Amino acid sequence: MRILLVEDDEAIAQALADALGTQNYVVDIAVDGEDGWALVGVSNYDLIVLDLMLPKLDGISLCRKLRQERYQMPILLLTAKDTKTDKVMGLDAGADDYVVKPFDFEVLTARIRALLRRGNAVLPPVLNWGHLRLDPSSCEVAYNGQTLHLSPKEYALLELFMRNPQRVFSRGAIVEQLWALDDPPEEDTIKSHIKSLRQKLKAAGASKDAIETVYGLGYRLKPLPQTHPTDSILSQPEAETSQIESSWAQQQIVLAVAKAREDFKIKVSDRLVVLSQVSQVLQQGQPGDELLSQARQEAHKLAGTLGTFGFTEASRLAQEIEDQLQTITASLDEAQSLHLSQLVVQLQQKL
Known part of the structure; x- marks a missing residue:
């Protein structure tokens, strides 16, 4: 998606x-x-x-x-x-x-x-095609109870086909659905992913043409000769596996956020420059409207970003700085200016 x-x-x-x-x-x-x-x-x-x-x-x-x-x-x-x-x-x-x-x-x-x-209310929470089962909430794929270990693009391809079992997807349509605009694939990349997905499905017991080529048009999930209404019922072992996979998916989110948090810590000093500038200017007089507007926006964004990455106290300080900046007028007194400067210093020390 x-x-x-x-x-x-x-x-x-x-x-x-x-x-x-x-x-x-x-x-x-x-x-x-x-x-x-x-x-x-x-x-x-x-x-x-x-x-x-x-x-x-x-x-x-x-x-x-x-x-x-x-x-x-x-x-x-x-x-x-x-x-x-x-x-x-x-x-x-x-x-x-x-x-x-x-x-x-x-x-x-x-x-x-x-x-x-x-x-997508018409779609079931767990997608089934014969003995093939895909759980979008945990990103788990299994055939006949056997877990398939798919790459992210293989998983995305299979989910696309299973959500649209009657549709034929051209290569262009697949690229539009599954690749970011700034990351287009090479010409043979889709064929390579399709081939690998077919091999993994076949190794698990599915037919070799489970992903069907419609010549001149594209690819689709091969229509089943009959439905399998019992496929959507989870056995106890399958339910336990789903819980394990869901936990794994949550761990991946935590790891991705942790990496982003570390990257943010490295770059955060650059984002304090505008606040330092406006604090210094306030010691000398009234800052210009443009600088003041930039400082307000930066304090506002920092408050949300710091809190999201778990820097609770720093987020509170950024929020207080934003509140102080909102009150700045032409009649800003020395006490207000000093307090704002102290808040900026405290925020720098916290980070």
Whole structure:
């Protein structure tokens, strides 16, 4: 499944894309609302994760524009403001759900799965084709009870075929569904993945042409001669295996987030530059509107990002800095200026 993530905070965007990647989603990232709107025009997305505060075109406006143009995919709104007004505005604009920053990555990915299930209500939670079973919630694939160890792209291919058992997919359609726009595959890559998937299915006991080539058109899951209504019933061992696989999937999210957290720690000093600049300028007088606006935006983003990565106290300090910056006027007194400077120093020390 393909997800569009519209988020201007690079650390949050990459961490969430990596976490979703462990769940075999294809994720495209847009850094502002206008880029997000442009990407919707060239790709079909199953879901959009949309930040509230974005450059060029804010999240509420983009959400409203998407609904006015009859786009029906689920939209999950990310907001760093836990206020009723923002939530009401987002839902009224057409969002299906919202998550407040800082958020827990496992909770967010669970909300995404729930929205995708809601958007595909006609599909069963576990996909079956004869003795082949695919569980999207745990990314587990088994044939006749035997677990198949698939690469992420092999899994994505199989899920695509099983969700659309009557459809023939051309190579171009497969690329559009399973590859990010900035990562197109080589010409023979799809054939290679199809070949490997067929081999693994055959080794588990499936027919060698389970993935059927429709010459001149593309590939599809070979139609079954008869249905198997009992295939969707899980035995106790299968249920236990599903729980183990689900735990493994959660571990992959934790590892992806941990890596992103370490990357963020390395780069966070660069993001404090604007706050340091405005603090220094305040010691000398009133900062310009542009610098002040940049500092407010950076403090706002840092509060959400720091909290999401588990830096609770630093997140609180960033939130307090944002609140202080919102109160700055031409009549800023020396005590206010000193307090803001102290907050910035404390934040630097924490990080």
